[in-house]
Structures are given as C-alpha cells and as structure tokens.
Amino acid sequence: MDKIALITDSTSDLNEELISKYDIKMLNLKIIYKDREYVDRVDITPQQVYDNLKVEVPHTSLPSIQDMHNLFNRLQSEGYTHAIAICISSGLSGTYNTLKLAASEHTNLNITVFDSKSLTLGAGALVLGCGEMLKNGKTYDEIVQALPAMRDKVSVYYMVDTLEYLIKGGRIGKVSGALGQLLNLKPIISINADGVYYTHTKVRGKKQAKTKLMEIVQDTLSATKAKIWVMHGGSYDEGQKFYEDLKDNPNITHLGFGDISPVAGVHTGPGLIGVVIAKEPFV
Template structure:
C-alpha cells in the first residue's frame, strides 16, 4: 500500500490550513542579514522583512541540507513509501537540484522532484492539486504523470513597485530594467514555462495602468476557460484587495482565493508593492 508524502518550500506561499489539512512538509529558505540569519516564514515574518528594507536588504539562501535530510528521514520513520517534492523554479533557485541530491540518500522512499517553473501560488497550486489527487486515491505514478498537465494549465502575472529589488537579487530574468523605470514603464511580469525565468508579458505606463492591465489579462484568460484564481499581496494590501474584489465579479471564476502575503524570501527579491495573480484552468 502506497503512502505518499508531499514536500515543498516556503516560496510556495501555502496557507497554514492547507499545510495542516494535507500534512505537507515545507522546507524553509533562509533570510540572511549581515549579523543574523532566519528561517523563512518560521523565524521571520514578511512584515519584518519589509519594515527593515530601508535599513538593510538581506540575501536569501536555500533551506539547509540538514533540514532537507531531517525531512526525508522523518518521512521514512513515518512509514511513507513515496514522496512528491514541488520546488521553486530552477530559473530562480537551486533548490530543485539540492532536494534531488538529498532524495538520492533515501532510496527506500521513491521520490519525484518537480521543478514548478513558477513561484508563490503558481508553485503552491501544483502542491494543492497533487494533495487533492492523493485524497482521491490516485497512485504515485498516476499523479506524477498528471503533473505536466497541471503545470500547463497554470498562469502567473505580477507587478512590482520598483524593479530595484529584482535587479539587486539577480532575479530580473528577461525583464527590461533601468530605461523602463526612467520612463515610468511598469512591466507585467510572468514566468516563462520553458526556463522558469521572469519575462515581460506586457508593459504599460504608470502604477494605476499596470493594476488595470492585470485585471484585463485575468478577464481575457477567463473568457477562454473557467479558472480557480489566487491573488497575492507583497506589501500592497489596499491595491491587492481592489484586484481581488475586481476578479470576484468576473465570469468563469470557479473561486478566487486571497492567498495572503508572499513569503519573506519572495519579498526580499520583489520588494514592496507586489500584486500577483495566479490562475489554473479547470478541466
């Protein structure tokens, strides 16, 4: 009899109730200041990161190898036979390779490591759908075979207050930077499904227009398919709430979830002012 575990990382921005409901094992990234280090989302909150950005912009690092080893050992002790690990995009982090390496030290667990090629709820929704499939009694192989289809149905779009933090953290990808900022051009950023890096999906002038454009993009997607939607906040609560309320009124929305604040590790790289939307097409 298979017993399937789910592993992910704090960049997936899963709600605590989802983590508890499906017993998901979450690996915390590390937030590193000059004189101290914290486990992402465990020892430091997004608010604490944002409140200190004017004093120091921390760096981030992978979950510790010890945390990864401990997670796999715990799963073995709890009698799991299989594990599905969904990680932050390889285009943004080295966590996929690290988890794969650690999983090979635990051959008694048949493990599949999935590069989400996404971030935040774009990563988290893969975990959630896998959890729903486990609950329905699907086998490990059936779920692993379904993952490419799940990924193909996900879209992610976000805007940021400034590109400064993405540039500082080396996460700018194929998003044009300095000249666009001087002209007050606001890119609508998405993640390339081939390499998992950020790219400019569209661009408009000014913050207000960028928020309106996000809503238009969501509406365009919903005209083609029914979708579940998540709205994420990166220290822009009032504007995020307006986007959430706007999407709630749209046709073809199966449900819209306020995903809450993005994880500290994502906040470090995006800076304040992020509004993100994730959609998954219903089948």
C-alpha cells in the same frame, strides 16, 4: 499500502490552513541579514521583511541539504513509502537540484522531485492539486503522471511598484532600469516555459499596470473557467482591492488571497501585486 507524503518549500506561499488540510511537509528557505539568519515564515513574517527593505535588503538561501535529509529520515520513520516534492523553479533557485541530490540517497523511499518551473502559488497550486488527488484515492503513479499537464495549465503574472530592487538584485541592468524609472515604466513580469522571469509587457504608471494585470486575468476567464489566487508583497490593501474586483466573476472556480514569500519579494520590493491562474479542468 502506500503512504505518500507531499513536500514543498516555503516560497509556494501555502497558508497554515492548507498545509494542515493536506498534511504538507515544508522545507523553509532562509532570510539572511548582516547580524542574523531567519527561517522564512517561521521566525520572520513577509511583512516584517518588506517593512525593513529600506533599511537593509537581506540575502536569501535555500534549505540546507541536511534539512532535506532530516525530512526524508523523518518520513521513513513515520512509515511513509513514497514522497512527491514540488518546489520553486530550478531557473530561480537551487532548491530543486539540491533536493534531487538529497533524495537520491534515500533509496528506501520512492521519491519524485518535480520542477514546478514556477514560484509562489504557481508551485503551490500543483501541491494542492496533488493533495486533492490523494484525497480522491489516486495512486502515486497516477499523481506523478498528471503533474506535467497540471503545470502546463498554470500561469503567474505580477507587477512591481518600483524597479529599484530588480536593479539592486541584478535582475535588470542599471541603465535600462534607470531609464525605466525615469519613464515610470511598470513591467508585468511572468515566467516562461523554462521557469525563468521574462517581461510580459510594459506600461507607464501603476494605475495602468493594475489595469493590464486585470485584463490578463479577464481575458483568460473569457475563454475558460479557472482557479485564481491574488498575491501581494507588502501591499495588502491594493491586493485586497484587486481580489474584491474579481469576486463576482462566474468563471472563477476558486479565488484565493495571500502574501508572497520575501524570498521572492527581496528581488521585487514592496508594492507587488500578482495573480496565479490555473485553468480548469485542473485535476
């Protein structure tokens, strides 16, 4: 009988309850400061990273290829026959390509490495969808075949409080970034079909940005039912308020709340609010 493992990386932002519920295997990225390296969500929390950004903006790195080999070896020793790995977009991280390389050396396992072309719970939603399919008795082939259609139903949008960290990280040019700061522009950022960031729209001021983000969600919900996750990066209270404002919408089939991995957050800074939308029927 097939024994199927679900694998993801720590940027999928799944909480411990969901990881345990679906027995998800985790590959953790690294947070690297001048004097120490931390394992994302293991020995450093997202809030600790956000709180320290004014002092030092750390570097980040993907899980080592040895971490990946160790995981595949452990799965094989535990009797797994198949594995489905869903990770952060290949357009945003080298995790996908490295995982593909590692998987190719473990021929005793049937492994699918799937590019989420997303991040945070955009990728996490796909993992949860696979988990539900597994619980419903779907086969490895059925789950793998369903993944592209699930991916097409997922959208990610977020707003940033400051352009400072996008400028520092080279995500936007210094001139355009400085002009944006001067004009108090707040971009709503999304991820395109190639899995890379793009500016969905720009508004002036944080209040307008939150209003626009809510409009995006409500426009979707006026046309279809959907699962919604509200995410924050060092902005718990504002994220919680956004979450509360959505709680009574009858077209939301599931409403989640959580924090965004600092692996993504170091490029956007504190004060981020994001939404992940998964249109129904999802699985």
